Amino acid sequence: MKKSLTKSFTELPRERELSACGIAGLFNLDKKMVSGEPIAKMMATMEERENGLGAGYAAYGLFPKLKEYYCLQLIIDDEEAKRAVEEFLNSYTDIVKDEEVSVKKGVLKEYPIVWRFFVSPRDEKVSPDDTMKDIMMHINCSIKGAFCLSGGKDMAVFKGNGWATEIAEFYQIKDIKAFMWSAHSRFPTNTPGWWGGAHPFSLLGHAVVHNGEITSYGTNVNYLKEFGYECKLLTDTEVLAYIYDYIARKCNYPEKIASRIAMMALAPPYWKDIDLMTPEKKKWATNIRIAHRKAMANGPFSIIITTDMPKPTMIGHSDRKKLRPMIAALSEDGKTFYLASELNAIHTIDRNVKYWQPDPGKPVIASLGDPIITGTKDPLEGLELA
Amino acid sequence: MKMDQQKKFTIDAEPQGKKLHHKELNEKIRKAIKDGHTWITLNNVSGQRFIGAGIKEKVTIEVYGDAGLDTGVFSEGPTIIVHGNSEYLLGNTLNGGELVVYGDSWDITGMGARSGKIFVMGEGGSRIGIHMKEFKDKRPVIVYGGRVKQYLGEYMAGGIIVVLGLDYSNAIIDPKKPISKDNIDPKKIKEHQGDIVQSYLGAGIHGGAIYVRGTVPDKYLGIYAVKEEFTESDKETLKPILERYSELFNTPEDLLWKNGYTKVRPISSRPFEKVYNSTPI
Numbered sequence: 231m232k233k234s235l236t237k238s239f240t241e242l243p244r245e246r247e248l249s250a251c252g253i254a255g256l257f258n259l260d261k262k263m264v265s266g267e268p269i270a271k272m273m274a275t276m277e278e279r280e281n282g283l284g285a286g287y288a289a290y291g292l293f294p295k296l297k298e299y300y301c302l303q304l305i306i307d308d309e310e311a312k313r314a315v316e317e318f319l320n321s322y323t324d325i326v327k328d329e330e331v332s333v334k335k336g337v338l339k340e341y342p343i344v345w346r347f348f349v350s351p352r353d354e355k356v357s358p359d360d361t362m363k364d365i366m367m368h369i370n371c372s373i374k375g376a377f378c379l380s381g382g383k384d385m386a387v388f389k390g391n392g393w394a395t396e397i398a399e400f401y402q403i404k405d406i407k408a409f410m411w412s413a414h415s416r417f418p419t420n421t422p423g424w425w426g427g428a429h430p431f432s433l434l435g436h437a438v439v440h441n442g443e444i445t446s447y448g449t450n451v452n453y454l455k456e457f458g459y460e461c462k463l464l465t466d467t468e469v470l471a472y473i474y475d476y477i478a479r480k481c482n483y484p485e486k487i488a489s490r491i492a493m494m495a496l497a498p499p500y501w502k503d504i505d506l507m508t509p510e511k512k513k514w515a516t517n518i519r520i521a522h523r524k525a526m527a528n529g530p531f532s533i534i535i536t537t538d539m540p541k542p543t544m545i546g547h548s549d550r551k552k553l554r555p556m557i558a559a560l561s562e563d564g565k566t567f568y569l570a571s572e573l574n575a576i577h578t579i580d581r582n583v584k585y586w587q588p589d590p591g592k593p594v595i596a597s598l599g600d601p602i603i604t605g606t607k608d609p610l611e612g613l614e615l616a
Numbered sequence: 617m618k619m620d621q622q623k624k625f626t627i628d629a630e631p632q633g634k635k636l637h638h639k640e641l642n643e644k645i646r647k648a649i650k651d652g653h654t655w656i657t658l659n660n661v662s663g664q665r666f667i668g669a670g671i672k673e674k675v676t677i678e679v680y681g682d683a684g685l686d687t688g689v690f691s692e693g694p695t696i697i698v699h700g701n702s703e704y705l706l707g708n709t710l711n712g713g714e715l716v717v718y719g720d721s722w723d724i725t726g727m728g729a730r731s732g733k734i735f736v737m738g739e740g741g742s743r744i745g746i747h748m749k750e751f752k753d754k755r756p757v758i759v760y761g762g763r764v765k766q767y768l769g770e771y772m773a774g775g776i777i778v779v780l781g782l783d784y785s786n787a788i789i790d791p792k793k794p795i796s797k798d799n800i801d802p803k804k805i806k807e808h809q810g811d812i813v814q815s816y817l818g819a820g821i822h823g824g825a826i827y828v829r830g831t832v833p834d835k836y837l838g839i840y841a842v843k844e845e846f847t848e849s850d851k852e853t854l855k856p857i858l859e860r861y862s863e864l865f866n867t868p869e870d871l872l873w874k875n876g877y878t879k880v881r882p883i884s885s886r887p888f889e890k891v892y893n894s895t896p897i
Contacts, residue, residue, distance in 0.1 A: 275635065275662060275663060276663070277635075277637075278637065278638055278663070278664070278665055278684070503815070506835060551742070551743070551767065552723060552741070552742050552743075552766075555685075555703070555704050555722065555723060557722070572663050572682075572684070572685070572703050573663075573682055573701055573703065573722075574662045574663030574681075574682040574684065574701075574703070575663070577662070577682055578662060587720075587722055587723075587739065587741050587765065589742075589765060589766060589814070590742050590765070590766050590767070
């Protein structure tokens with residue numbers, strides 16, 4: 231007999247942690263700047279949801295002095311890649327300012343350069359948003375050694391591969407002040423855990439954090455390809471960001487209803503429910519289902535979308551059966567809006583909130599200056615359609 | 617067992633401001649049970665999962681704070697009392713015992729429960745009682761004091777779900793204190809106005825019964841769920857359940873019987889028979 235083994239080779243390893251992603255959002259409806267400390271605390275409370283393979287934070291209202299310029303926030307492998315990005319940006323945009331994003335040493339063993347460029351697109355024939363979208367996609371798909379984390383105005387995404395608490399420490403989230411925050415901690419299921427694949431997933435001023443999986447990914451990718459969106463980032467969340475951008479920004483729907491249409495397209499009501507709607511809403515719902523048929527996101531998901539177009543807005547949404555959790559809450563004074571996977575995350579920072587549970591497949595929307603859409607009535611709640 | 621005979625033990629789930637991981641917390645609970653304690657109090661709980669998972673002993677676990685998801689999962693013996701809210705999946709595959717929540721509990725409560733009782737004072741989410749089943753004398757029960765959302769009793773194969781539609785928001789005597797039986801003023805319990813259940817009620821149900829206090833609009837019934845007359849035998853079935861509810865939440869029994877009940881049952885014992893191809897393979 232040989233010496234005894236230190237572990238069993240015949241038994242199933244039982245140490246495996248099964249979990250899910252954690253998402254949270256915090257929005258000061260007075261546009262007052264709040265530190266990233268509470269949102270980081272919310273994520274830390276939901277630590278049991280993640281497995282340390284990706285986390286991130288999106289912050290809005292960061293650069294009041296440079297808010298007319300697009301801020302491209304990138305992770306870069308080396309100086310050579312940085313030069314390639316700079317050269318590329320110089321040929322299509324004017325770089326107004328660029329700077330290194332301050333990160334804390336000693337938190338992560340190894341990390342890339344985090345750099346930001348403030349740019350203004352030169353081409354006047356194409357809308358600046360479209361140019362920036364193409365620039366972001368080109369960098370992510372074609373420039374080796376560079377990845378664009380975000381590219382909106384007055385906002386940025388801070389993400390990486392690690393635990394939510396580590397990433398918060400790495401970017402010193404508690405020292406950053408913003409009026410709207412979203413955050414994510416990852417438990418990758420189908421796709422690799424890497425820096426670019428962490429959430430928030432961002433395009434222009436939109437950032438998406440996502441818990442779940444999009445099983446209709448293939449259909450959605452084909453749909454988006456028709457409109458010039460390249461999906462090459464090995465994460466199903468990218469289709470959500472692009473679908474939102476396409477429907478809410480690109481389709482030229484009236485501002486007031488654009489995001490509602492995008493939400494309905496992602497999780498359209500069943501035909502049985504559409505039949506029960508008022509004639510006007512029935513017409514809308516039918517047309518949205520038909521026009522954006524392939525934008526429907528199948529599979530379990532709960533998401534938080536934050537955007538600054540046309541005005542700062544935070545949306546919580548889920549699939550039609552609500553196979554992933556989502557809780558919404560409003561602080562006692564009605565000034566702070568919260569979204570989270572679990573109520574205890576909200577309770578950690580504010581015990582006196584008024585909270586509610588949105589219905590399956592109905593969006594919760596907080597938009598600056600508008601009454602909150604609670605997601606507990608019909609999917610076109612609050613809209614006067616004529 | 618009388619209260620004074622209980623061997624009590626207290627665990628702080630957040631010692632020195634650092635939240636215990638669910639593994640550490642559950643290890644402590646199990647050790648306390650092994651040491652012969654019968655009443656375990658958990659303080660400062662903040663979303664730790666799997667509290668009381670798989671426990672077979674007839675002990676009482678009292679939770680102060682928000683219990684995490686999968687509270688009481690697979691458990692068979694304990695009484696778990698939560699003075700706060702519970703996240704989703706409360707009583708997942710419950711095998712026995714009693715879970716009591718003095719607060720709200722969200723989606724998928726009692727998923728696949730096979731026995732035991734779940735009492736929630738507040739509001740519920742969607743897919744409550746999904747795949748619940750029963751066998752002989754093992755008949756799980758879920759009671760919600762407040763309202764619930766879509767897909768209640770989806771694919772339900774057995775057991776009983778009761779929805780009461782009561783509003784306790786003004787009935788808490790001291791909101792600063794944890795909610796318990798003594799902190800509820802029975803005179804201030806109100807009834808929710810409007811519908812207390814939502815659409816796809818009992819969708820795909822093929823066993824068991826759902827009782828909703830008051831009426832249920834037909835448009836909310838899911839596929840193969842039908843309304844059935846509430847009979848004396850149903851009253852007999854509900855009686856012990858409502859008595860226990862009344863005792864737990866200091867709620868007058870008169871109020872619980874007011875407005876009557878709507879009973880929802882499957883259309884037949886095998887509603888999906890025709891959907892499957894019966895050709896032997």
